[in-house]
Amino acid sequence: MRTIDKRIAPPAKLAASLVARAPTLTLAYDERCKSRLAATLDTGEAVALVMPRGTVLADADILVADDGALVRVVAAAETVVVVRARDTLALTRAAYHLGNRHTPVEIGADYLKLAADAVLEAMLSRLGVDVERATLPFHPEAGAYGGGHRHGHDATFAEDYALAQQVFAQRHGDEKEPAGNGGADHVHSHDHDHDHGHGEEDSCAHNHRHSHGH
Structure with missing residues (x-):
């Protein structure tokens, strides 16, 4: 079994032909956060993903296997909740309440996106925003301090x-x-x-x- 253990950091530039020929690895958000993962390329080949702890893979990331071969990450479509509002204040309030619950959220110019959760959907509906389930790739915000989620043992x-x-x-x-x-x-x-x-x-x-x- 091949091991994938490196990510080519931007702004590395690769020939488009190399990227186009690279097999793809389609992963949901939760899988893209794992530093150790038994995965299957879209070609059907079983591989071991071994990344530095704290790595969060993103759509279109280029990875390198232990034999030097390239692999391209694809963000899987998954069940999410898309939140929209008639005004900016309502959307901001929704973001505040989600943040207070430490919920991973993707932030767009006019929408919020989070993993499907019936309890959070009910809360958002009470806030007066529009809530709709969809099947889309999920790209939550990274942590403002360079890591993802901050934990209780962090200094501040x-x-x-x-x-x-x-x-x-x-x-x-x-x-x-x-x-x-x-x-x-x-x-x-x-x-x-x-x-x-x-x-x-x-x-x-x-x-x-x-x-x-x-």
Whole structure:
């Protein structure tokens, strides 16, 4: 079995004929995040994908196998939710609430795109935006700090998260504090289930369970 272990970093320029002849490897977003993956080229050949940890492959990336052969990445079409709104403010609010849940989101000029999720779709509908399922390639935003998702063990995560929660609370006046205690005993506990897979199944898909205890 051949091993694919290198990505040709841009702005490397390859002859168009070489790229055209390269076999393709079609992967969904979650698969493109894995540093270790048993995969199958579109030709039917089984290969082992072994990339540096933290690599997120993108559509049209060119990879190199251990025998020097090229492989071109194709982003698979998958079930996604496309979010549109009648005005920029509504779309921005939707992006804020998705970000507060650490949801991977693809951001376009007039749309948001996320993996299909019935709970998030219901939330978005309550926000008044248009929600539609589609089958399309999915290219979420990369992390602003060069990695994808930031984790609780990052040095500044606690401060950033506390600030985000403060902003969230200030903008949700309809969530009243219990009468009689001025809000002093209002406690938020946040349990995060991360599919980190720091072994051979690294993944950038993260599931977050938020529980609010009062």
